Amino acid sequence: MAxxxxxxxxxxxxIFNSRTMSIRNQLVRIATGGIxxxxxxxxxxxxxxxNVSFQINEGDAVGLVGHNGAGKSTLLRTMAGVYAPATGHxxxxxxxxTLFDMGAGMDPELSxxxxxxxxxxxxxxxxxxxNDEMSAIEDFTQLGDFLELPMRTYxxxxxxxxxxxxxxxxxxxILLVDEVFGTGDFEFQKxxxxxxxxxxxxxxxxxxxxxxxxxVREHCNRxxxxxxGVVREIDESELSQFE
Amino acid sequence: MNLAITDIFQAIQxxxxxxxxxxxxxxxxxxxxxxxxxxxTLGTVVGAAxxxxxxxxxxxxxxxxxxxxxxxGLIIWQFVSGVIMEGVYGFSRQxxxxxxxxxxxxxxxxxxxxxxxxxxxxxxPVFFLVAWLxxxxxxxxxxxxxxCLILLILNLLWLALxxxxxxxxxxxxxxxxxxxxxxxLFTSPVFYRPNYLPFSEDIMxxxxxSHLIELIRHPLLGSPPPDFVVLTNLAxxxxxxxxxxxxxxxxxxxxxxxx
Numbered sequence: 001m002a003x004x005x006x007x008x009x010x011x012x013x014x015i016f017n018s019r020t021m022s023i024r025n026q027l028v029r030i031a032t033g034g035i036x037x038x039x040x041x042x043x044x045x046x047x048x049x050x051n052v053s054f055q056i057n058e059g060d061a062v063g064l065v066g067h068n069g070a071g072k073s074t075l076l077r078t079m080a081g082v083y084a085p086a087t088g089h090x091x092x093x094x095x096x097x098t099l100f101d102m103g104a105g106m107d108p109e110l111s112x113x114x115x116x117x118x119x120x121x122x123x124x125x126x127x128x129x130x131n132d133e134m135s136a137i138e139d140f141t142q143l144g145d146f147l148e149l150p151m152r153t154y155x156x157x158x159x160x161x162x163x164x165x166x167x168x169x170x171x172x173x174i175l176l177v178d179e180v181f182g183t184g185d186f187e188f189q190k191x192x193x194x195x196x197x198x199x200x201x202x203x204x205x206x207x208x209x210x211x212x213x214x215x216v217r218e219h220c221n222r223x224x225x226x227x228x229g230v231v232r233e234i235d236e237s238e239l240s241q242f243e
Numbered sequence: 244m245n246l247a248i249t250d251i252f253q254a255i256q257x258x259x260x261x262x263x264x265x266x267x268x269x270x271x272x273x274x275x276x277x278x279x280x281x282x283x284t285l286g287t288v289v290g291a292a293x294x295x296x297x298x299x300x301x302x303x304x305x306x307x308x309x310x311x312x313x314x315x316g317l318i319i320w321q322f323v324s325g326v327i328m329e330g331v332y333g334f335s336r337q338x339x340x341x342x343x344x345x346x347x348x349x350x351x352x353x354x355x356x357x358x359x360x361x362x363x364x365x366x367x368p369v370f371f372l373v374a375w376l377x378x379x380x381x382x383x384x385x386x387x388x389x390x391c392l393i394l395l396i397l398n399l400l401w402l403a404l405x406x407x408x409x410x411x412x413x414x415x416x417x418x419x420x421x422x423x424x425x426x427x428l429f430t431s432p433v434f435y436r437p438n439y440l441p442f443s444e445d446i447m448x449x450x451x452x453s454h455l456i457e458l459i460r461h462p463l464l465g466s467p468p469p470d471f472v473v474l475t476n477l478a479x480x481x482x483x484x485x486x487x488x489x490x491x492x493x494x495x496x497x498x499x500x501x502x
Contacts, residue, residue, distance in 0.1 A: 014501075080345050081345045084495070100342075101342070104343035114270070
């Protein structure tokens with residue numbers, strides 16, 4: 001059973017400026033017993049999530065909405081296990097795949113095909129899995145001979161296709177998606193939609209952060225509103241105010 | 244369960260990933276050069292030849308004795324210093340990967356050591372070429388290189404982990420390392436051997452790098468490593484891993500926020 005439970009989770013971000021990042025300051029702090037540190041340049045703490053609790057079970061597709069900076073990406077990263085909560089507890093069961101920052105793990109000097117391997121490994125696929133998926137990925141990207149050229153020669157749209165194809169072929173149980181649509185030409189968007197739908201049918205839990213309410217409505221059956229680090233479950237009818 | 248130890252074991256299970264990414268980084272780096280990684284080998288040849296002939300006269304040591312020892316020293320130094328210089332960036336340069344995919348952290352220090360080891364493998368033939376040209380007698384003691392290399396790599400792994408954590412938190416560390424490394428090159432027995440020094444041999448053994456270098460250099464030159472060198476290396480292993488795992492465990496949950 002795939003599940004994703006948050007129990008009173010809070011996330012605090014330490015923001016280091018050059019002063020607090022430096023060793024000198026740490027040494028001064030030790031030497032002076034910590035008084036200086038409080039006076040000048042203490043670590044600023046930004047609390048990105050405050051006592052967030054929810055339960056996402058198998059079959060749930062959650063749309064995550066909220067303004068820029070509301071904490072959507074932080075929440076998704078906490079779900080993925082990248083950030084550990086300062087207080088509270090996260091229960092996560094099931095294999096997670098992330099579709100966050102599309103550029104992560106790519107190397108511009110390597111060919112498209114080599115980058116498929118690289119991304120596949122980074123997203124947790126095994127050698128045989130990548131081998132099995134290779135032709136489907138190649139087919140989906142429609143890059144043809146371009147796959148042999150280095151990634152730096154690709155247009156944004158081409159790179160996007162490749163990354164999307166790999167990320168959607170990992171067959172995860174829990175899929176976390178952060179605003180990945182909206183790039184690429186129309187033809188690609190249509191194909192991406194079809195592929196996304198097939199993927200969604202195999203995924204047990206989906207969490208999808210987006211500003212595009214049509215997409216959220218289309219793919220999700222539960223809706224979370226994130227405001228000032230607090231999560232509130234809302235009704236589908238309330239989505240219209242964000243359009 | 245200890246977070247650090249769990250992470251390290253998960254990373255070891257993902258060795259395929261580590262090897263693939265490590266090798267593809269090497270490939271990417273040399274993609275557009277004709278000689279590729281052979282540039283490293285060539286660099287070592289030039290360094291060993293040039294420095295060897297000059298310094299053997301300066302130090303008044305016969306060439307056939309000095310040049311192989313210098314070559315071995317240079318090659319080992321490049322491995323050790325490479326891990327230190329790249330280890331500092333181990334986590335900070337991989338910020339995008341760390342923040343966007345869920346992977347055990349320890350794959351990054353592993354990759355740093357692997358990449359430097361690949362470089363080391365490119366350099367090793369230079370030593371054997373020099374040894375052959377200058378009639379160094381090959382013998383069975385050279386087989387000590389294998390266990391000694393394993394010991395060295397195990398030591399470099401904790402070093403890369405420790406430096407990676409420190410480098411992610413304190414961005415000054417990279418500058419300190421860059422400043423200190425050239426000095427360390429001259430104060431470590433790279434160009435010379437501890438017993439060349441008239442009075443300071445004992446002081447030289449206080450430098451931990453002397454132990455790391457001599458551990459490999461002795462077998463390369465055909466003698467088993469001295470017992471005390473093996474013992475200090477084993478001591479580094481225990482102390483280093485304890486320290487690195489302790490710090491890693493303590494800061495495990497903060498690491499992602501530092502990047």
